[in-house]
Amino acid sequence: MKPVENSACQPDCRTNAIKLKAPGTVSSLLILTAVTLGCLLPFIGKAFHIDDPLFVWCARHLQTHPVDFYGFNVNWEGHEAAMSSVTRNPPLACYYLALIGALAGWSEVALHAGFLLPALAVVIGTFFLARNFCSHPLWAALVTVTAPVFVLTGTSVMCDMMMMAFWVWSVHLWVEGLETGNAPKLWLAALLMAACSLTKYFGLSLIPLLLIYSLWKQRRPGRWLACLALPVVGFAGYHWLAGRLYGHGMLLGAISYATHLRVGGDLVSKILAGLAFGGGCLVVLLPAAPCLWGTKGLVAGVVAALGIGCLVVVTGKVGIYPVVGAEKVDWLFVIQISLFVIAGISLLFLAAADLLKQRTPASALLFFWVMGTFIFASVVNWTVSGRNILPLVPAVSLLLVRRLEARRSLQGRDGLRCLAVPLGVSLGVALLVTHADYVLANSARTAASVLMQQLSTTSSGVGFEGHWGFQYYMEQLGATALDRRNLRLAPNEVIVVPLRNSYLFPLPAERVELQSDYRVAGSKWLATMNPPAGYYSDGWGPLPFAFCSNPPQEYLVLRVR
Numbered sequence: 001m002k003p004v005e006n007s008a009c010q011p012d013c014r015t016n017a018i019k020l021k022a023p024g025t026v027s028s029l030l031i032l033t034a035v036t037l038g039c040l041l042p043f044i045g046k047a048f049h050i051d052d053p054l055f056v057w058c059a060r061h062l063q064t065h066p067v068d069f070y071g072f073n074v075n076w077e078g079h080e081a082a083m084s085s086v087t088r089n090p091p092l093a094c095y096y097l098a099l100i101g102a103l104a105g106w107s108e109v110a111l112h113a114g115f116l117l118p119a120l121a122v123v124i125g126t127f128f129l130a131r132n133f134c135s136h137p138l139w140a141a142l143v144t145v146t147a148p149v150f151v152l153t154g155t156s157v158m159c160d161m162m163m164m165a166f167w168v169w170s171v172h173l174w175v176e177g178l179e180t181g182n183a184p185k186l187w188l189a190a191l192l193m194a195a196c197s198l199t200k201y202f203g204l205s206l207i208p209l210l211l212i213y214s215l216w217k218q219r220r221p222g223r224w225l226a227c228l229a230l231p232v233v234g235f236a237g238y239h240w241l242a243g244r245l246y247g248h249g250m251l252l253g254a255i256s257y258a259t260h261l262r263v264g265g266d267l268v269s270k271i272l273a274g275l276a277f278g279g280g281c282l283v284v285l286l287p288a289a290p291c292l293w294g295t296k297g298l299v300a301g302v303v304a305a306l307g308i309g310c311l312v313v314v315t316g317k318v319g320i321y322p323v324v325g326a327e328k329v330d331w332l333f334v335i336q337i338s339l340f341v342i343a344g345i346s347l348l349f350l351a352a353a354d355l356l357k358q359r360t361p362a363s364a365l366l367f368f369w370v371m372g373t374f375i376f377a378s379v380v381n382w383t384v385s386g387r388n389i390l391p392l393v394p395a396v397s398l399l400l401v402r403r404l405e406a407r408r409s410l411q412g413r414d415g416l417r418c419l420a421v422p423l424g425v426s427l428g429v430a431l432l433v434t435h436a437d438y439v440l441a442n443s444a445r446t447a448a449s450v451l452m453q454q455l456s457t458t459s460s461g462v463g464f465e466g467h468w469g470f471q472y473y474m475e476q477l478g479a480t481a482l483d484r485r486n487l488r489l490a491p492n493e494v495i496v497v498p499l500r501n502s503y504l505f506p507l508p509a510e511r512v513e514l515q516s517d518y519r520v521a522g523s524k525w526l527a528t529m530n531p532p533a534g535y536y537s538d539g540w541g542p543l544p545f546a547f548c549s550n551p552p553q554e555y556l557v558l559r560v561r
Helices: 016-021 023-043 052-064 090-102 108-114 116-133 137-145 148-153 161-179 181-199 203-218 224-248 251-259 267-281 287-313 331-358 363-379 392-406 413-455 468-476
Strands: 073-075 080-082 462-464 494-498 514-519 553-560
Touching: 016 413, 016 468, 023 116, 023 137, 023 413, 052 090, 052 468, 080 161, 090 108, 090 224, 108 116, 108 553, 116 137, 116 161, 116 363, 116 392, 137 148, 137 392, 137 413, 148 267, 148 413, 161 181, 161 203, 161 363, 161 392, 181 203, 181 224, 181 287, 203 363, 224 392, 287 392, 287 413, 331 363, 331 392, 331 514, 363 392, 392 413, 413 462, 413 468, 413 514, 462 468
Parallel strands: 462 494
Antiparallel strands: 073 080, 494 553, 514 553
């Protein structure tokens, strides 16, 4: 069946009657559920990692203070501060975690199992949304679930996957509600938009996105505008409550943080990193390139990749990462960033080509979805990260399938060649990258356990620097995070310093001496948070992940004189 948009009237959606009769819906959903669980269940015991502890602490606090969601202090940036000034996200995901914790406990397995539901919601929502815009929704959903950024994000308990679940379903319901004039669907979509914005502030961008889509489709304002007012009113209520509780609106603090703190280099470096993150996090675009762009496009891509490689070598560094060191070029890095950047460029080309060819409301929706997310992730936000690239995935999945359908590349054996093989490559990379991050997260839990067993009985106390998951497990075992603004070092106290962590600060050399060090091996040849890789922040490196030599995590043990 050809896409409905190719018909004379070019509607954006199929009718509900056609959808209900569409063959293979149940089997498609079973396939998607099996693939999603197959990707995520092997990592269900992953240690809490990066910003996971902030969400867990907030969820535990909510059990006794359900309204005062950020009314406690944390030492997250090297000194004690109010949680309301530390966190950069609204609290809805924390409420969900609190519910999981109350029902199933606070273990890693229990909380990760609870977050399988949002991941499934994203995949299934992408499938239903794809039925509005293409004829192969199963393929589109499989592109989403096999993306490295999707699988890796699915192993965290942060707010990103939950936000995407609300995002995809609100877009799906809004598109269908507008097409059929179904007011309840529009109101439900608006309610999900409000939930999306209360999960992560980026969810607010749904309002202008769907406003543009609606005006493009309807050509004039209508009663649907009242529905868009609901998320605005809901978020305004949250902003007012936060102001009453903590003396300042949370959104303004997040905007200030996102736009004033800058890491990762100058604008050119940020754009290169944004393209590299987009291409790496959606690596399926590389093996699918011959079918997407044809021979001429492939040749142009190879030439452009060579040009990017030459630019990187001539520049000498990208962001903080030196490409040339000791008169030697890091050619492995040059190859990887060239390929990822070309894939990122093709991602933007997919959106632009679809809009220029189709010129429909659906094309406009996908174009502004992709471009808005990319500009925010690579130019506006304080750092480029895989978490900020995640919202691109459903839109790019739809665009990729629409492009292949337009080129008649999904028929018979061509479909297997053009998508099945690239999906297999993407899934393989996704599992390798997620496993590398899984090992990295678990290494912090292992280090905390081993070091506390060794040190707690031979010292007057154990302090530590560093945060993320390492802080969570050290504090669980009785250690204390050092406060650089109120530094207190007791005689015979032991201080543990994780050398590759955040917010480290120097200690007075006359007060401490090196006692020993400890190393935990991680993935030896694939990195997610070791230069040149910085999946959670391009302040660590301009690639989302990198095939490179990855040394073990090192911890210094210092004793107070």
